[in-house]
Amino acid sequence: KFYRRDILIESPLGLKMAILGVASQTDEQDEGNANNGNGRQKGDRNPKKSNIDFLSSIDICYIGHSDVLLMQNWDHVRTLFDNPDEVEDISPPKGQASSGTQSLINHQPTQHNEHTDFSRVRPYFLSGQASRYRQLIMVSSLPDARLTSTFKRHAVNWEGRIRLRASVPSSRSAIVNVTVPHVRQVFQHVPCSSLSQQSDSRVNHFLQTVLPP
Numbered sequence: 001k002f003y004r005r006d007i008l009i010e011s012p013l014g015l016k017m018a019i020l021g022v023a024s025q026t027d028e029q030d031e032g033n034a035n036n037g038n039g040r041q042k043g044d045r046n047p048k049k050s051n052i053d054f055l056s057s058i059d060i061c062y063i064g065h066s067d068v069l070l071m072q073n074w075d076h077v078r079t080l081f082d083n084p085d086e087v088e089d090i091s092p093p094k095g096q097a098s099s100g101t102q103s104l105i106n107h108q109p110t111q112h113n114e115h116t117d118f119s120r121v122r123p124y125f126l127s128g129q130a131s132r133y134r135q136l137i138m139v140s141s142l143p144d145a146r147l148t149s150t151f152k153r154h155a156v157n158w159e160g161r162i163r164l165r166a167s168v169p170s171s172r173s174a175i176v177n178v179t180v181p182h183v184r185q186v187f188q189h190v191p192c193s194s195l196s197q198q199s200d201s202r203v204n205h206f207l208q209t210v211l212p213p
Contacts, residue, residue: 002054003115012069012076019052019104053109055080057125058134061105066140066147074146080104081154103154106130132158145196 002008010018063069069077081103108128112118124133136155140147143165155161171177179185188209192201 003113005054008054012080013073016076016079052104052107053111053113055105056107056109056130058105058130060135060137062137062139064139066138067142067144070140070144070146078150081150103131106134131156136161143195145198148195 008015063077109125124130131154135157136151138147138151151161151163175187188205190201190205192198
């Protein structure tokens with residue numbers, strides 16, 4: 001059903017379950033066929049396990065509310081980019097090592113099916129350069145080192161990448177603008193050497209400064 005769609009709107013978890021669900025179902029079928037003597041031995045390659053080729057032609061990947069996905073489970077998003085071996089029989093092309101650029105999205109198709117239109121296959125797909133033409137758009141209401149790392153690692157479009165940040169006027173960035181009336185609030189400065197260390201810095205500040213009596 002995915003191959004006939006021009007636009008896919010999926011949650012990372014839902015897409016991951018759909019992909020891994022195909023693999024797990026065919027695993028059970030293979031084992032049953034092997035036990036029944038139907039000719040397929042357990043461990044033989046089942047073409048249905050590679051039923052993720054619909055992700056190979058993604059031209060625009062839009063990840064909205066990235067901060068919300070980050071608070072749920074960012075590993076589901078990383079699976080689509082970082083882990084091509086999560087689905088059996090999906091491995092890098094011969095002579096190419098597994099890396100972040102060899103991902104489920106824009107991976108090299110492993111087979112053709114009745115929906116394949118060879119007249120629309122672009123040359124750069126065949127040469128393994130699909131990710132260089134893909135647009136990766138990530139939207140978040142707050143910065144985070146994991147979002148920045150994912151964007152820098154997988155936004156590999158040959159045109160480059162750009163980061164837009166909303167400008168907050170100084171008149172709205174003061175602490176007095178975020179106070180809640182009739183509620184006592186205490187703001188403390190947490191020293192941090194870099195954005196990637198912010199989580200550890202907050203924990204250390206809590207353990208060393210806030211928690212002790």
